[in-house]
């Protein structure tokens with residue numbers, strides 16, 4: 001017996017260590033760069049590590065950022081985006097896709113690339129028809145180097161024609177064919193679909209019909225009943241409406257990764273205070289491993305938007321999604 005307890009304690013330490021670091025937790029942060037006053041990439045990466053965040057999403061293959069991650073000595077898991085403007089070329093030119101991998105992935109062998117996102121919110125949009133071929137060319141280039149990295153795309157929630165109740169979730173008619181093909185590619189390869197989902201925008205545009213606690217994820221009561229499923233928060237309802245839309249293109253088994261969610265701390269009066277943003281983001285982080293009513297066993301890997309307030313985005317709420325000010329002080333406190 002004397003040996004068992006210390007052993008269990010050690011095991012517990014190892015387990016809790018693996019949950020709170022690098023590849024354990026299902027929560028990451030978006031590191032955006034649309035600002036002229038941010039700390040250096042090395043300082044930003046240190047800050048992320050100091051918060052025990054093991055997953056980072058970046059929007060473009062920025063070599064200064066990649067070097068900082070590579071040189072940090074921490075095995076972060078990274079979702080890396082391609083520039084939207086590069087998607088048509090990635091789709092039409094296999095050499096361009098190969099070169100993209102050779103330039104932005106191969107040199108960074110100390111980074112655990114988790115997924116490449118072909119564009120951000122270009123579905124819906126006029127580049128949507130290039131996404132499948134771009135994913136295919138990048139996937140082939142990665143395979144030719146024996147690299148085991150997921151390839152996907154990040155869709156906006158406005159891709160849905162219907163999302164309420166969640167079981168009615170359905171892609172817009174113009175995009176159904178594209179989503180059927182993309183979902184087929186993703187499920188054949190075991191890759192997830194990346195989704196940007198912001199309960200804030202739904203709430204702020206319709207506050208008289210959406211209870212604040214339902215949007216903020218702190219309702220203790222069921223707010224929406226959908227058949228036998230009970231919803232206490234809008235985040236789950238949004239994710240489940242996309243699962244429902246995927247079922248309607250025969251891809252109900254796909255994993256969804258929420259590539260962006262968050263709440264602005266300023267820019268829209270009473271709807272955007274540090275306290276509301278803190279409430280939402282803390283509940284989001286706590287909730288990430290819980291699954292949704294439709295898929296209770298399936299944790300939804302989630303990336304908070306964003307690391308910093310970004311002063312070159314559109315004035316108003318868009319500049320105020322950050323967890324941190326550019327001087328690295330907290331806008332409000334979140335435990336990861």
Ligand SMILES: *[C@@H]1O[C@H](CO)[C@@H](O)[C@H](O)[C@H]1NC(C)=O
Nearest residue numbers: 213216218219220275276279
């Ligand atoms: C939810 O959080 C908000 C903001 O912090 C707070 O004002 C409200 O009282 C909370 N609601 C519940 C039901 O706890």
